[in-house]
Amino acid sequence: MTNLPTGHSLDAVVRQRIDQKTKPLGALGRLEDLALQLALIQQTETPTLQNPHILVFAGDHGLAAEGVSAYPADITYGMVQNFIAGGAAINVFCRQNNLKLLVCDVGVAGTFAENTPEFVKFKIRPGTRNMRHEPAMTRDECEAAMDAGRTLVNGVQYRGCNVVGFGEMGIGNTSPASLLMHRLTGLPLDQCVGRGTGLDDAGLAHKRSVLQAVADTHAHFSDPLDVLSAMGGLEIAAMAGGMLQAAENSMVILVDGFVATSALLVAQALKPTVLANCIFCHLSNEAGHRLMLEHLGVEPLLNLGMRLGEGTGCALAYPIVQAAVGMLNEMASMDVL
Incomplete structure (x- = not known):
C-alpha cells in the first residue's frame, strides 16, 4: 500500500x-x-488491472427433466463446444477487450476430448440430480465444486491475474438461481422466477409450480451450504467458491447476471465481506435480478436488456473498469x- x-x-x-x-x-x-x-x-x-480473466463454469441440471427450460439439456454440451471453438458471444467480447477466457466443465452430462489451455475438466459428476425428488448434490459434491472454483482462481492469480469475472453455462440454471434467491433473501418465490431462456406464459406457470414443489421439499434447509447442495448447481457452487477465493486473494471480482449473482448470494452468506470486492457488471433482463441487486444494496454498471449469461456482462463492462x-x-x- x-x-x-x-x-x-x-x-x-x-x-x-x-x-x-x-x-x-x-x-x-x-x-x-x-x-x-x-x-x-x-x-x-x-x-492496476493485470492479466484479466473471465472464468466460465458449465454444468447440467437434473431438474431440466421437469421441463423448466425452453431448450433441451443437451444444449449445454453444444455451447461448451462452441466456447472451445471460439464462436460464442463471450469469445467475441473477450477478444474485443483483451480478456483471457477459461472454460471449466464441472458438471456437463457429456465427455469432452479437448484439452487446451482455455478449457479445463474438473467434472464432479455429469449433472446434478433432480432436486424435485432429492438434493441436487451431496455436501461433498457441493464442496468439491466450490474447491474447483477456488483452484481456478488461484491458478489465474498465479499467472498474474488480479481481476476475474465469473460466468456460467447450464440449461435450466435460472431455476436453481431462483430457488437460492428465494431462500437466501426471503423474497416470495414468484418474485424470483422468470422466463429463463424464453418460456411462454404456460411454461412460466409450469416452472413456478415445479420450483414451489422443490422449495417445499427442501424447506428444512437453512444453512447456506445445505441450501446450495439441495437446490443449487455445480457451476453455481464453483462460482461461489471462486468468488470467495478471489476475495481472500484481494482480487477484483466482476459479477455477471442473474445466475452469477445467485452464486454471490451464497458467497456473501458465508462471508459477508466478499461484497466489497464485487463489481456488478449489468442488470439482467431476467425477472428477479433487479430485486436481487436491491437486496444486496448495489447498482450495476450497465443495463443493456441482456439475459445470456456466459460472463458476457463482465466482458462488456470491463472497459468501464479500465476507464476508472x-x-x-x-x-x-x-x-x-
Whole structure:
C-alpha cells in the first residue's frame, strides 16, 4: 500500500485525489465511486488491472427433466463446444477487450476430448440430480465444486491475474438461481422466477409450480451450504467458491447476471465481506435480478436488456473498469492549471 500521511485513511486520500482532478466535483459520477472501490480493494492509491480473466463454469441440471427450460439439456454440451471453438458471444467480447477466457466443465452430462489451455475438466459428476425428488448434490459434491472454483482462481492469480469475472453455462440454471434467491433473501418465490431462456406464459406457470414443489421439499434447509447442495448447481457452487477465493486473494471480482449473482448470494452468506470486492457488471433482463441487486444494496454498471449469461456482462463492462483506473492514475490535477 502507498505510504499515507499520518492520520489520513486511504479512503480519504483517494477521495481527495479524485476531487482534485481537472473536472467539477463529482462530474464523473459512478466512475469516481468505481475508482475508489478499486483503490480500496487493492489497498493502494494507484490500482492496476493485470492479466484479466473471465472464468466460465458449465454444468447440467437434473431438474431440466421437469421441463423448466425452453431448450433441451443437451444444449449445454453444444455451447461448451462452441466456447472451445471460439464462436460464442463471450469469445467475441473477450477478444474485443483483451480478456483471457477459461472454460471449466464441472458438471456437463457429456465427455469432452479437448484439452487446451482455455478449457479445463474438473467434472464432479455429469449433472446434478433432480432436486424435485432429492438434493441436487451431496455436501461433498457441493464442496468439491466450490474447491474447483477456488483452484481456478488461484491458478489465474498465479499467472498474474488480479481481476476475474465469473460466468456460467447450464440449461435450466435460472431455476436453481431462483430457488437460492428465494431462500437466501426471503423474497416470495414468484418474485424470483422468470422466463429463463424464453418460456411462454404456460411454461412460466409450469416452472413456478415445479420450483414451489422443490422449495417445499427442501424447506428444512437453512444453512447456506445445505441450501446450495439441495437446490443449487455445480457451476453455481464453483462460482461461489471462486468468488470467495478471489476475495481472500484481494482480487477484483466482476459479477455477471442473474445466475452469477445467485452464486454471490451464497458467497456473501458465508462471508459477508466478499461484497466489497464485487463489481456488478449489468442488470439482467431476467425477472428477479433487479430485486436481487436491491437486496444486496448495489447498482450495476450497465443495463443493456441482456439475459445470456456466459460472463458476457463482465466482458462488456470491463472497459468501464479500465476507464476508472485510467482516470485515477493518469488524469491531471487542478494544480497544473
